[in-house]
Amino acid sequence: MSIALAYTATSQVSELEQLIQGCIRNERSSQEKLYRLFYPKMMAMVRRYIDHDEQAEEVMNNGYLRAFQKLSQYNFQGSFEGWLRKIIFHAVSDYVKQNARYSEKVVLVEKDELVHKDHADKLYYDQLVKLVQALPDATRTVFNMYVMEGFTHKEIGNMLGISEGTSKWHLSEGRRQLKEKIEKLELHLKA
Incomplete structure (x- = not known):
């Protein structure tokens, strides 16, 4: 009877849980499988902040x-992917803190002008990602954290060691620069 119970309990353990248990036991093959399983999603997140291949890796x-x-x-309990994403994001945050040179900025908040909808609709996702990656490091980081990850300016300030005002300035500056770049693309877009 105990063998049947043991078999049932073992068969209900998911493949992901088995990989995690293998990693806890420091099994290299399990670590490699887990790495490869989540690599595409985690690297996509890292690349939103770091545009150089070597640094992203x-x-x-x-x-x-x-x-x-x-x-x-x-x-x-909860999503393992979410747990892993949080840890990888902290590695990104630490890298940005160590490598970006932040300075306090005077914040002059202006209402952002909207980019003409027809121009934005003609952008492909890859083009938009390239435009975001072309932003200066600090501005790109704040822009991604606010727009893509949904952090508040207070949270961004705490994670990056900057003031809320500086975070707001970087977001505004990122939007301004993206608007300019998208408007310049108008010359190359056909109606």
Whole structure:
């Protein structure tokens, strides 16, 4: 009877849970499988902040190293992907803090002018990503954290060690620069 119960309990353990347990036991094959399983989604997040391949790969690997070190703290409640995303994001945040030169800015808030809808509709996703990646590092980071990740200016300020006002300035500056770049593309877009 106990063998049947043990078999039932084992068969109900998901493949992901088995991989996680293997990683906790420091099994290299499980670590590699887990890395490869979530690599595309995690790298897409990292690339929103870091546009150079080598630095993005370094940050990604540092994030995974942290995750493997903290894996025994994961309690199998909630989304594992969300848990991993949070750890990788902290690696991104630490990289940005160490490598970006922030300075306090005077914030002059103006109402952002909207980009003409026809221009924005003609942009492909890849073009938009390239435009965002072309923003200066600090501005790109704040823009992504606010627009893509949904953090508040207070949260961004705390994570990056900047004031809320500086975060707002970077967001406004990012929007302004993107608007200019999109409007310049108008010359190349056909109606």
